[in-house]
Amino acid sequence: MWLKSQILLLYCIASEVWMTKQLDSRRNFPQGLYSVEDGGSAKWNRLKRSLYQGRSCRVRGCCTGRNDDCNFNIISKAAICYCDQFCASDSPGPVDCCADYWDVCDHPIEPTRSDEPWPPPASGCYKDGRYYGEGTIIKDNCNSCKCFQSLWKCSKEVCLVRQDLIQYINSGDYGWKADNYSQFWGMTVEGGFKKRLGTFPPSHSLLNMKEAPGNSLPEEKFPAFFAATYAWPEWIHDPLDQRSCGASWAFSTASVAADRIAIHSKGQFTDNLSAQNLVSCDTRNQHGCNGGSIDGAWRYLKTHGVVSYACYPSFWNDHLEASGENHCYVSSEYGKNYTNEPCPNALEESNQLYRCASHYRVSSKETDIMKEIMDKGPVQGMVSLEDD
Ligand SMILES: *[C@@H]1O[C@H](CO)[C@@H](O)[C@H](O)[C@H]1NC(C)=O
Ligand SMILES: *[C@@H]1O[C@H](CO)[C@@H](O)[C@H](O)[C@H]1NC(C)=O
Ligand SMILES: *[C@@H]1O[C@H](CO)[C@@H](O)[C@H](O)[C@H]1NC(C)=O
Secondary structure, eight states: OOOHHHHHHHHHHHHHHHHHHHHHHGGGTTTTTTTTHHHHHHHHOOOHHHTTTTTSSSOOBBBBBOOTSEEEOOTTTOOOOOOOOOOOOSSSSOOOOOOOOHHHTTTOOOOOOOOOOOOSSOOEEEEEEEOOOOEEEEEEEEEEEETTTTTTOOOOOOOOSSSSHHHEEEEEOOOOOOOOOGGGGBBBHHHHHHHOOOOOOHHHHHHHHOOOOOOOOOOSSSOOOHHHHHSSTTOOOOOOTTTOOHHHHHHHHHHHHHHHHHHTTTTOOOOBBOOOHHHHOOOOOOOTBOOOOOOHHHHHHHHHHHHOOTTTTTTTGGGTTTTTTOOOOOOOOOSBBSSSOOOOSOOOOOOOBBBBOOEEESSSSSSHHHHHHHOOOOOOOOOOOOOO
């Protein structure tokens, strides 16, 4: 067995050497002389292609037009194959292309010459056809890879965006489609849990909160379609972007409160509310971008109130970034309608504080929730996310 495969291997190498030697000379003749098709060489071409895959053009890079320097030494200096377009120009005639030319270079898009050093250095690594020197560190989605003794050594984190998972979901019948959201590219699943969520599980007191009495209608009394943005087009605010700040507790509360204040005041107060105000100033048992509780946020909205988004914009002075300290830039006192100082954003004049009455819990009956939304506006809900 061993002997056999050795023989086969030698034979194929010999065949390639022979072919490239023969065809090399073609470069010295006017075109058209070698237009006779050779079935035998096509056959060998196929065989050796499977044996030499990834050895020549993939390493050498492809070149446009005719470029006699765009070659690859196979065994000895005398045996050369080419990775330029010219090698395949006599279609379907004889070729002096390298075995993997058809796989690597023969695409409808223009072949591009690679920037790789030539001849290839003794050490270093390749990724997607690019050469990286020994010791280079690159990022591959959420993992970092180091070229060590010509091999990539990568960390083995589970990434938030995974091509295989996207394909798996989209080939099944799950009722939704997965996509590569570029803002999540490069994050680990663990990082996603930490930075893209951020509401603590409900406290005992929140779970034991008495539900407001439901006054729901039978289901058929509801309209077939209802959307808050259609019912109150001027008063519903766009969703807020928490970026990589795990403070959904503050962002969702600011957003729901702003909608409800606008609806309740019949359009007298339509300002966006400052989630940053909550993240940075509501610090009692709250942890800013590392998570917090929604009942704490609602209590803060009742006692202190928050300013508008324009007054205290999100990510003000980068203070929501992980490295930044979480400094509160407004001070509010109980019972006052304005902060003690001007807005952090000097361009905004109004330092008015917005407050809410006590928060309450809606019954978990679906029609009770529908009635609540139709009468008073958006509600806030919590979902528990698990990795499966
Ligand atoms: C996903 O998106 C990122 C950023 O836009 C991109 O760099 C990456 O190649 C994409 N990955 C896949 C598998 O499509
Ligand atoms: C709320 O903020 C968004 C940007 O996040 C802005 O486009 C919109 O005009 C703001 N609305 C109000 C009422 O300030
Ligand atoms: C604050 O505003 C509320 C409602 O507009 C008003 O009733 C109250 O008198 C104001 N308080 C102060 C101290 O101005």
